[in-house]
Amino acid sequence: MRSEFRLPSLGADMERARLTQWLKQPGEQIRPGEPLATVETTKGLIDIESYDDGRLVEHLVQPGTEIPVGAALAIIETEGVSRAPPTPTPSAPRPRSPQPVGAAVESPMTAPSSAPAAPPVAAQAPAGISPAARRRARELGIALEDLATAAAGGVVHIKDVEKQAAKTPAVPTDAQAVMRASIGAAMARAKREIPHYYLGHSLDFGPARAWLTQYNAPLPVKDRLIEAVLVTKAVALAAARIEGFNGYFRGGRFVPSATVHVGAAIAVRGGGLVAPALLDADQKDLATLMRDFSALVTRVRAGHLRSGEFTAATITVTSLGGDGIDVLYPIINPPQVAIVGAGAIRDQAWVQNGQIIVRPILVLTLAADHRVTDGRVGSRFLRTIADLLAHPQSL
């Protein structure tokens, strides 16, 4: 059976993307989860993955072309029935749902097949471009194709971009403004549609920190854990145990997810943030979760994420601890129904057994969807996270 491989929506904010590179050529075999193409979005480069088993028949769009969400990119020959469900539910066994998280577009798969792709552009983008240079090019409104000659076939650096900018005065497109507008759109939808309720809980992070120090002491730096990984794992386990926080609100009802994919809010340097998913976070041991987290941050910094990471998160964790902020009140990323915030871990006066002692205190906050849960079960959820962190060996 032949089917069209379409550009998925990778967030509420995304309307179009530019095809940067084909990773599979006509005639090549493809497997589910394999990246087929790289596109450039306001969030950086993203590898778009296949959901089908089969063979790539034909490219419909050439690199350099701007394409709208839902546009057909290629023709794929699949074996038997296409595995791409038109409206997959988050509880489906497939870990990476092609459904957008935080998407205003209800389903990228329902976009009209007549969505016209822009005419192919013949010019080629340069072979390599540093993320900083890519950002600068966007700021200065320099087309990547124009940089190919500037770099003389090599990797484009920021100085090449600025050299090119001096030669060809262009209209600047403000990448910051684009990202800000896209975050605004997603958050406005959340505030408009989701009746948030908020809970906060202070906990003694001492046991977790002591356990972590002991765990890390004999290890080389690269194998050490960071505090955020413990918090992420605790949230994932609590989300798996207590129903009502892990899944999507869609079609007027809560659809729980059988798998726990924790979105990790990661600040993008220069402004904005992304929240790609740590897949199956409740099932992974801390060392594995740490490696996944580390790789995810590396890909965010390099401006090169995978589409599955954007669309999979079933709950989000966000932290402003590094900035020294005690408490944050996060906004839910629709269609998710909960987000957990972690503030700075700070030495404070704490009462224990009638004594005032100094302990490292972490304030966790929960923003949850009142259409799904009430404060009572929200309290249980937060306390479960706190209990898990009080017994770090259970993580």
Added chain:
Amino acid sequence: MDSSEIRTKLLSLLASVAPDIEPDRVDPGRNLRDQFDFDSMDALHFATAVSETFGIAIAETDYSQLASLTAAEQFVQAQLAAKPETPPRTVSPSE
């Protein structure tokens, strides 16, 4: 290894853990967290790269010694001086 060699290496390590910054725009005296929004994962990646490249042990309590480029340079210099018998390993940060 003299201080300019150390600085050059540190700058290339910074560029490898944070490819979204331009090494020639680093203000050496300024805190990396304030300058580039370094989070705890960035700090760990930098510490890993420093530890492996220079062949020095870095305790968790010493992460703060890598807060700025100048601080990191001084820290590395002191560690290398304290352990002259440890030759710097030629290990790529991605190992």
